[in-house]
Amino acid sequence: MFVVGLTGGIAAGKTVVSARLAERGAAHIDADRLAREVVEPGTPALEAIARRFGDAILRSDGSLDRAALGAIVFSDPDARRDLEGITHPAVQQLSQQRMREATEADPARVVVYDVPLLVEARGTGEFDRVVVVHAPRETRIERMVSLRGMDEADAVRRIDAQATDEQRLAVADDVIDSSGSLDETLAQTDALYDRLAELAAAKAGAAAKAAAADKAADPDNACASRITPPVRSQQPRADQPRPSSVSGRS
Known part of the structure; x- marks a missing residue:
């Protein structure tokens, strides 16, 4: 790879x-797109975020309210580090999966x-x-x-x-x-x-x-x-x- x-x-x-x-x-893999995917409803990352920051960061349909979460983490460095501790490993894992899929047919x-x-x-x-x-x-x-x-x-x-x-x-x-x-x-x-x-x-x-x-x-x-x-x-x-x-x- x-x-x-x-x-x-x-x-x-x-x-x-x-x-x-x-x-x-x-093969083009977009980190920003992956970051959105890992916090979609039903994902382990979104569940972990809700446990850490409360249901107030969720919309009525269960999706992430980015504005509400941003208001918390942008003013609190510790909260931002906690969020990164949840999302970064999830993005890392998904990116590795997408890379393997992209090169499965052609390793070069x-x-x-x-x-x-x-x-x-x-x-x-x-x-x-x-x-x-x-x-x-x-x-x-x-x-x-x-x-x-x-x-x-x-x-x-x-x-x-x-x-x-x-x-x-x-x-x-x-x-x-x-x-x-x-x-x-x-x-x-x-x-x-x-x-x-x-x-x-x-x-x-x-x-x-x-x-x-x-x-x-x-x-x-x-x-x-x-x-x-x-x-x-x-x-x-x-x-x-x-x-x-x-x-x-x-």
Whole structure:
């Protein structure tokens, strides 16, 4: 399994990049969507949230009242940590399941895990590569104001609530510079996909050879397949040079 962590600040153009990668054949898994799935009515996570925070965070139909829950956790760090302790493991488990399903037919398929808060919450240790979609702060503010009709002060607050550009770039293996035209961004993304596909094929090939060697050495106990997990630092590397656009580290 070859898993790419895709992240970027608000209005950086991550949606464009993820859609293009999916068009090229990558499996796209959206962390935000999984986070909604794990708290649907009847799920263990929602039951645990209700036990911790009370039935007041539930709507009349049994679904989660996100506004009511947000009013609690955004003003109470301990409550927020309790919530994360419930939801993060559930999202982690579901994401691993979706990754396995996405690569069951093709172990060399690129899996793109779309994580807006990768730096802030997820960490980089489980990914073979980290891709950051980057546009300067001023460009993103302008996009939020002109394209989304957002007040400039509100746009600034939302950007400031996320990791800084420097923090994201410090963990990047590959950077897509989305500050130019759409065609330029798509061309960078196509070049990135070609490189990721090569790396994914190489990893799948190495795993297959290792599994065959295991089977030959001990046919009774060899695993049918072997997944080699990536080895990465869990913390952003502040002293790391900024990768050039679309040219990642090998």
